[in-house]
Amino acid sequence: MALKPCKSCKHQVDTSAKVCPNCGVANPGVSAKEQLIGLVGLVVIIAIAFKACSGGDDKEETAAAPKVDDATCRKDLQCWGDKHSISAGVYCDDPIESLAKFSVRWTDGMLEPKFSHFRWLNQEQGTVTFIGDKIEFQNGFGAYQGHIYECDLNPATNQVLDVRARPGRL
Numbered sequence: 001m002a003l004k005p006c007k008s009c010k011h012q013v014d015t016s017a018k019v020c021p022n023c024g025v026a027n028p029g030v031s032a033k034e035q036l037i038g039l040v041g042l043v044v045i046i047a048i049a050f051k052a053c054s055g056g057d058d059k060e061e062t063a064a065a066p067k068v069d070d071a072t073c074r075k076d077l078q079c080w081g082d083k084h085s086i087s088a089g090v091y092c093d094d095p096i097e098s099l100a101k102f103s104v105r106w107t108d109g110m111l112e113p114k115f116s117h118f119r120w121l122n123q124e125q126g127t128v129t130f131i132g133d134k135i136e137f138q139n140g141f142g143a144y145q146g147h148i149y150e151c152d153l154n155p156a157t158n159q160v161l162d163v164r165a166r167p168g169r170l
Contacts, residue, residue, distance in 0.1 A: 004029045074126050081118035081128055084155035088130040089114040092151035095163045100137045105144060108134035115151070116170060127154045127161065133170045 003012045006029070011022035013029055020028035073079040093114060097104045108114055115130040130151045136144035148168045152161035 007031050075123075077118070077120055077123075077128075080126065080155070081130070084128065084153065085113055085115055085118065085130065087155060087158055088118075088128075088151060088153050091158050091160055092130060092153060092163065095160050096135065096149045096151060096165065099149070099163060099165045102138040102140065103144075104138065105136050106134055107136060107146070108132075121152050121161070125154070126156060127152060129153075131170070133168070135165070137165070 002015045004015050005011070006013050006020045006023060006025060008025040008028065009020065009023040011020060011028075013020050013022075015029035017028055019026060068079060073083055093106075106114070112134070113132075114134055115132040116134075117131040118128050119131070121127040121129045130153060131148065133146060133148045135149055136146050138144050145167050146169050147165045148170055149163065149165040151163050153159070154161060
């Protein structure tokens with residue numbers, strides 16, 4: 001049983017005490033300096049783990065992958081859809097939510113895309129229909145039902161052309 005002065009009232013307390021019996025402060029045997037050192041140590045460990053998990057240096061991969069310009073990408077549905085799927089998630093979510101008669105909730109995760117599929121709406125104009133099923137609309141009885149939604153987007157102007165939804169899953 002080691003004793004240390006309380007960080008608040010300086011009364012002698014056990015280092016393992018959860019609360020000072022004299023003033024009631026939490027963790028009386030742990031100073032602010034010790035807490036800061038522990039926090040810095042935790043941040044360093046997290047940074048090392050993140051670096052280890054993120055893989056190696058990706059400069060080689062970036063240099064090996066050829067850059068694709070917009071004109072070339074616009075001819076390939078996969079390239080054009082992948083390039084604009086994030087903007088579709090940003091610009092299409094409010095119009096899709098407005099289709100709900102009652103409440104709505106998204107079922108996608110924080111890092112999960114809202115749209116898992118896409119197809120050309122008009123290839124010459126570069127417009128794409130983005131499709132997903134990560135939403136549930138509430139019905140009149142209060143139950144939530146999964147829906148498939150579509151959003152027609154002009155990626156050049158980020159203009160939503162049309163949205164549709166129907167019950168179901170992809």
